[in-house]
Amino acid sequence: MKSFSQLLTSSSDILCKISQHSHTIQQINSVFQNSLPTPLNSHCHVANLREQILIIYTDSSIWATWLRYMTPELKQKWQKNQFMPPIQDVVIKVYPL
Secondary structure: OOOHHHHHHOOOOHHHHHHHHHHHHHHHHHHHHHOOOHHHHOOEEEEEEEOOEEEEEEOOHHHHHHHHHHHHHHHHHHHHOOOOOOOOEEEEEEOOO
8 A cells, every 4th residue: 555645756646646736736826926916916816727728716806807907918928937838718717705
Protein backbone atom coordinates (compact mmCIF):
# COMPACT_ATOMS: atom_id res chain seq x y z
CA MET A 1 0.00 0.00 0.00
CA LYS A 2 1.32 3.43 -0.96
CA SER A 3 1.62 6.30 1.48
CA PHE A 4 -0.14 9.59 0.84
CA SER A 5 3.08 11.34 -0.19
CA GLN A 6 3.87 8.51 -2.61
CA LEU A 7 0.43 8.89 -4.18
CA LEU A 8 0.98 12.62 -4.66
CA THR A 9 4.39 12.18 -6.26
CA SER A 10 3.59 9.25 -8.52
CA SER A 11 3.04 10.69 -12.01
CA SER A 12 0.52 8.02 -13.04
CA ASP A 13 -1.92 8.51 -10.18
CA ILE A 14 -4.99 10.69 -10.32
CA LEU A 15 -4.06 12.41 -7.05
CA CYS A 16 -0.84 13.62 -8.62
CA LYS A 17 -2.76 15.10 -11.54
CA ILE A 18 -5.20 16.80 -9.18
CA SER A 19 -2.33 18.17 -7.12
CA GLN A 20 -0.59 19.53 -10.23
CA HIS A 21 -3.82 21.13 -11.45
CA SER A 22 -4.37 22.73 -8.06
CA HIS A 23 -0.83 24.13 -8.11
CA THR A 24 -1.41 25.50 -11.62
CA ILE A 25 -4.65 27.19 -10.52
CA GLN A 26 -2.83 28.79 -7.58
CA GLN A 27 -0.14 30.18 -9.89
CA ILE A 28 -2.73 31.51 -12.34
CA ASN A 29 -4.71 33.07 -9.50
CA SER A 30 -1.59 34.84 -8.26
CA VAL A 31 -0.93 36.35 -11.69
CA PHE A 32 -4.64 37.16 -12.04
CA GLN A 33 -4.80 38.94 -8.67
CA ASN A 34 -1.67 40.98 -9.46
CA SER A 35 -3.10 42.14 -12.78
CA LEU A 36 -6.29 43.58 -11.25
CA PRO A 37 -6.83 47.00 -9.67
CA THR A 38 -7.06 47.08 -5.88
CA PRO A 39 -10.80 47.09 -5.22
CA LEU A 40 -11.52 44.41 -7.81
CA ASN A 41 -8.86 41.90 -6.76
CA SER A 42 -10.50 41.30 -3.39
CA HIS A 43 -13.85 40.40 -4.98
CA CYS A 44 -12.89 37.73 -7.48
CA HIS A 45 -10.63 34.71 -7.91
CA VAL A 46 -9.74 32.01 -10.41
CA ALA A 47 -11.93 28.95 -9.97
CA ASN A 48 -10.63 26.71 -12.75
CA LEU A 49 -8.87 26.44 -16.09
CA ARG A 50 -10.37 23.93 -18.47
CA GLU A 51 -9.47 23.54 -22.16
CA GLN A 52 -7.99 27.06 -22.31
CA ILE A 53 -11.13 28.55 -20.72
CA LEU A 54 -10.45 30.51 -17.54
CA ILE A 55 -13.33 30.39 -15.05
CA ILE A 56 -13.50 33.24 -12.57
CA TYR A 57 -15.86 33.67 -9.60
CA THR A 58 -16.93 37.08 -8.32
CA ASP A 59 -19.06 37.91 -5.31
CA SER A 60 -21.45 40.34 -7.04
CA SER A 61 -22.73 41.28 -10.47
CA ILE A 62 -21.14 44.72 -10.20
CA TRP A 63 -17.65 43.23 -9.98
CA ALA A 64 -18.50 40.73 -12.71
CA THR A 65 -19.50 43.57 -15.05
CA TRP A 66 -16.31 45.48 -14.28
CA LEU A 67 -14.25 42.35 -14.87
CA ARG A 68 -16.02 41.63 -18.19
CA TYR A 69 -15.19 45.16 -19.29
CA MET A 70 -11.51 44.62 -18.42
CA THR A 71 -11.19 41.13 -19.94
CA PRO A 72 -9.71 42.09 -23.34
CA GLU A 73 -7.01 44.19 -21.66
CA LEU A 74 -6.27 41.43 -19.14
CA LYS A 75 -5.96 38.79 -21.86
CA GLN A 76 -3.35 40.95 -23.60
CA LYS A 77 -1.38 41.26 -20.35
CA TRP A 78 -1.58 37.53 -19.73
CA GLN A 79 -0.25 36.70 -23.20
CA LYS A 80 2.97 38.49 -22.26
CA ASN A 81 3.29 36.67 -18.92
CA GLN A 82 5.38 33.50 -19.01
CA PHE A 83 3.48 31.96 -16.07
CA MET A 84 0.08 32.13 -17.76
CA PRO A 85 -1.01 29.31 -20.05
CA PRO A 86 -2.80 30.20 -23.31
CA ILE A 87 -6.34 31.40 -22.62
CA GLN A 88 -8.96 31.38 -25.37
CA ASP A 89 -11.92 32.61 -23.34
CA VAL A 90 -12.85 33.89 -19.89
CA VAL A 91 -16.07 32.85 -18.17
CA ILE A 92 -17.15 34.98 -15.22
CA LYS A 93 -19.68 33.62 -12.74
CA VAL A 94 -21.29 35.34 -9.78
CA TYR A 95 -21.24 33.44 -6.50
CA PRO A 96 -22.40 35.71 -3.63
CA LEU A 97 -20.77 35.22 -0.24
